[in-house]
Amino acid sequence: MGASVADMTPTLRRLTTSTLAALAVAVTTHLLTVVLFSAINGATLEVLAQVNGIFGFTSILLFVFLAIAGVAPIYRHGAVTLAVAILAALLASWFGALLALVVAGNPITQELIDYLWLSVFGFNLLYQVVAVLAVMTLGRRLVRTRDAAATAARRLALVRMPSPRLAEGLLTHQDRVEVDVDLADAQWEGYVEALRAEGFTLVDVPHADELPDSVFIEDALVIIGGTAVVTRPGAPERQHETAAAEQTAREVGLRLERIVEPGTLDGGDVLPVGDTLYVGRGGRTNAEGIRQLRVIAARHGRSVVAVPTTKVLHLKSAVTALPDGTVIGHPDLVDDVSMFRSFLPVPEPEGGHVVILDDHTVLMAASAPQSAELIRSLGYRVVSVDITEFEKLEGCVTCLSVLVR
Ligand code: CIR
Numbered sequence: 437m438g439a440s441v442a443d444m445t446p447t448l449r450r451l452t453t454s455t456l457a458a459l460a461v462a463v464t465t466h467l468l469t470v471v472l473f474s475a476i477n478g479a480t481l482e483v484l485a486q487v488n489g490i491f492g493f494t495s496i497l498l499f500v501f502l503a504i505a506g507v508a509p510i511y512r513h514g515a516v517t518l519a520v521a522i523l524a525a526l527l528a529s530w531f532g533a534l535l536a537l538v539v540a541g542n543p544i545t546q547e548l549i550d551y552l553w554l555s556v557f558g559f560n561l562l563y564q565v566v567a568v569l570a571v572m573t574l575g576r577r578l579v580r581t582r583d584a585a586a587t588a589a590r591r592l593a594l595v596r597m598p599s600p601r602l603a604e605g606l607l608t609h610q611d612r613v614e615v616d617v618d619l620a621d622a623q624w625e626g627y628v629e630a631l632r633a634e635g636f637t638l639v640d641v642p643h644a645d646e647l648p649d650s651v652f653i654e655d656a657l658v659i660i661g662g663t664a665v666v667t668r669p670g671a672p673e674r675q676h677e678t679a680a681a682e683q684t685a686r687e688v689g690l691r692l693e694r695i696v697e698p699g700t701l702d703g704g705d706v707l708p709v710g711d712t713l714y715v716g717r718g719g720r721t722n723a724e725g726i727r728q729l730r731v732i733a734a735r736h737g738r739s740v741v742a743v744p745t746t747k748v749l750h751l752k753s754a755v756t757a758l759p760d761g762t763v764i765g766h767p768d769l770v771d772d773v774s775m776f777r778s779f780l781p782v783p784e785p786e787g788g789h790v791v792i793l794d795d796h797t798v799l800m801a802a803s804a805p806q807s808a809e810l811i812r813s814l815g816y817r818v819v820s821v822d823i824t825e826f827e828k829l830e831g832c833v834t835c836l837s838v839l840v841r
Pocket of ligand 1: 605606608831835
């Protein structure tokens with residue numbers, strides 16, 4: 437059996453994707469051009485065979501050029517794709533026509549070269565236009581579909597190394613307590629290692645020394661299937677965090693959507709449970725942010741339930757959900773537990789925070805041992821991590837990563 441897209445190494449995947457896209461574009465361009473050209477010039481079998489011969493070398497060259505160019509990320513930005521498509525179509529048609537003429541016994545003369553340049557705006561023009569259109573539609577779609585499939589099938593964890601200015605992070609509901617930045621670094625390493633040990637491939641969002649809260653990467657992106665919704669954090673100081681997160685999301689092949697002004701939304705306010713996204717309406721996420729997310733979610737077959745959140749920073753500072761969909765949290769932190777279909781109280785405030793690692797396993801902070809015991813008694817495996825330094829900044833176990841699976 438062949439390896440699935442997700443099993444391949446990134447280089448092999450880029451190579452196969454690029455070859456497939458180049459093949460699809462070259463074959464489609466060839467067939468379409470031959471049919472259109474023959475139709476224009478009288479569609480007899482003889483004309484068809486002749487036209488087929490004229491564009492044969494061109495199509496082989498188009499395939500080779502695109503297959504080689506596609507190993508680089510040429511399909512990521514429309515303008516780059518267009519430039520490469522035009523160049524590949526021009527080169528392929530020029531050299532393809534040259535080869536066809538030479539093989540047919542024509543000597544290379546100045547007259548022949550002039551004729552080739554003229555052909556760029558003559559008989560080769562149709563080929564070039566069809567090739568560029570094929571790259572921009574078929575080629576791009578094929579590459580994006582394969583990238584999205586590969587991303588969806590992998591277990592990725594996007595993380596962002598703490599800033600040396602971590603201790604200056606924002607505080608809203610807690611008093612400032614001194615943060616041990618070295619301990620925070622060690623705890624972050626422990627958190628990342630725990631994810632790695634559970635089979636996640638770590639992806640680093642480039643760290644930002646000047647952004648104290650950037651380690652809380654969860655607030656910058658909301659993942660819905662193969663799509664990353666780039667948020668617009670409610671704290672103006674945190675809005676610069678999204679650019680690098682967006683770039684990394686693009687690089688791992690996620691499709692992008694955005695929350696835009698005047699909407700604000702923090703990822704920490706979004707709790708997915710089955711096809712429902714519970715969204716906290718609190719200090720960071722406003723009504724317009726929720727409205728925009730509702731529109732985006734509907735396109736992906738998800739519904740949004742807005743949850744008033746006044747007692748804590750984010751909805752997920754109060755509640756998260758177990759793999760079976762039970763919402764858990766400390767009752768003192770939840771505005772209204774009746775918002776959730778099934779709610780289980782836990783004994784500690786930090787016990788309401790879990791990251792679902794798989795159907796049987798959750799990640800929890802070591803600061804909630806009794807809640808961990810309760811969750812174990814429900815048949816789950818609990819992986820514990822120490823994150824005290826991040827808890828001092830109103831962070832919890834969910835906010836240090838964005839999982840893509
Ligand atoms: C803030 O106030 O934005 C940060 N100090 C904490 C963010 C924690 N994020 C989260 O729980 N999702």
